[in-house]
Amino acid sequence: MKSKKSASPPSRWENPVKAKLKKGQPVFGVTITVNSVEVAAQAAALGFDFIWLEMEHAPVSLETVRNVVLATRGLPAVPFARPPVNGLWTAKRVLDAGVLGVIFPFTSTPELARQAVAACRYPTRGLRGSGADLAAFRWPAPQGYYDFADENVMVVTIIEDLPGLENVDEIAATPGVDVIFIGTSDLSFSLGLRGNQDHPKLDTAIARIVAAGKKHGKVLGRPALTVAHIKKFQKQGFLFFQSATDTEFMARGAAQLLQPFGKSLRALSTTSV
Numbered sequence: 001m002k003s004k005k006s007a008s009p010p011s012r013w014e015n016p017v018k019a020k021l022k023k024g025q026p027v028f029g030v031t032i033t034v035n036s037v038e039v040a041a042q043a044a045a046l047g048f049d050f051i052w053l054e055m056e057h058a059p060v061s062l063e064t065v066r067n068v069v070l071a072t073r074g075l076p077a078v079p080f081a082r083p084p085v086n087g088l089w090t091a092k093r094v095l096d097a098g099v100l101g102v103i104f105p106f107t108s109t110p111e112l113a114r115q116a117v118a119a120c121r122y123p124t125r126g127l128r129g130s131g132a133d134l135a136a137f138r139w140p141a142p143q144g145y146y147d148f149a150d151e152n153v154m155v156v157t158i159i160e161d162l163p164g165l166e167n168v169d170e171i172a173a174t175p176g177v178d179v180i181f182i183g184t185s186d187l188s189f190s191l192g193l194r195g196n197q198d199h200p201k202l203d204t205a206i207a208r209i210v211a212a213g214k215k216h217g218k219v220l221g222r223p224a225l226t227v228a229h230i231k232k233f234q235k236q237g238f239l240f241f242q243s244a245t246d247t248e249f250m251a252r253g254a255a256q257l258l259q260p261f262g263k264s265l266r267a268l269s270t271t272s273v
Contacts, residue, residue: 015152033058044077069098091119098138107157108164117176160186172212181221
């Protein structure tokens with residue numbers, strides 16, 4: 001009688017966003033701003049590497065985050081979330097809902113950078129609380145969820161104001177930060193440019209952040225809405241890209257169809273009575 005071969009243990013899964021970045025490959029995220037699981041699931045199947053669940057500037061609820069995490073099982077894009085503030089408790093809520101990346105807004109000091117890392121790691125490496133039953137259901141890892149999360153959750157810190165710019169070298173030097181992301185619009189406002197993103201003053205600030213990120217071996221990220229922009233930014237060293245929002249993509253799709261017929265987006269948005 002032949003002896004049964006013991007089943008080989010399942011291979012360890014790695015966050016595909018992290019894996020691509022390690023190889024120097026670019027990653028692209030679609031920004032979700034509406035409380036629609038259907039929209040998020042459709043977006044997650046289009047070829048993006050991650051979905052950016054926007055909770056700072058949009059009314060995306062924690063319940064929606066959880067539903068999206070479940071609805072995107074088996075789809076290519078990994079769920080990330082930007083909570084409203086850089087805080088232990090805000091990160092905890094989205095992590096326990098099952099996201100694999102937290103995007104921390106206005107990370108303007110090295111203390112906030114260290115807090116961001118601590119929020120995403122379990123003791124003794126960090127300060128994350130151990131109540132991740134929902135996340136563990138979504139990610140049933142062979143090594144157990146806690147080790148899995150410490151290996152795969154990504155920490156993205158956003159530099160988008162003058163204090164962050166001044167402290168960027170120390171922020172970029174923080175162990176455990178995966179991505180230094182530049183919030184170009186808010187940084188423009190902080191520089192007194194009122195959102196103008198085509199100004200030498202902003203270019204100088206971006207170059208300073210890029211230099212700090214490269215010095216400390218951090219992945220660089222920024223918004224990028226066109227192929228031409230992405231190619232330009234890649235030459236500067238950027239690999240982590242936030243693309244357009246769900247509603248912006250809808251508007252662009254509508255424009256491609258209707259503009260040849262003389263329809264403008266403004267005319268389309270006028271409600272007939």
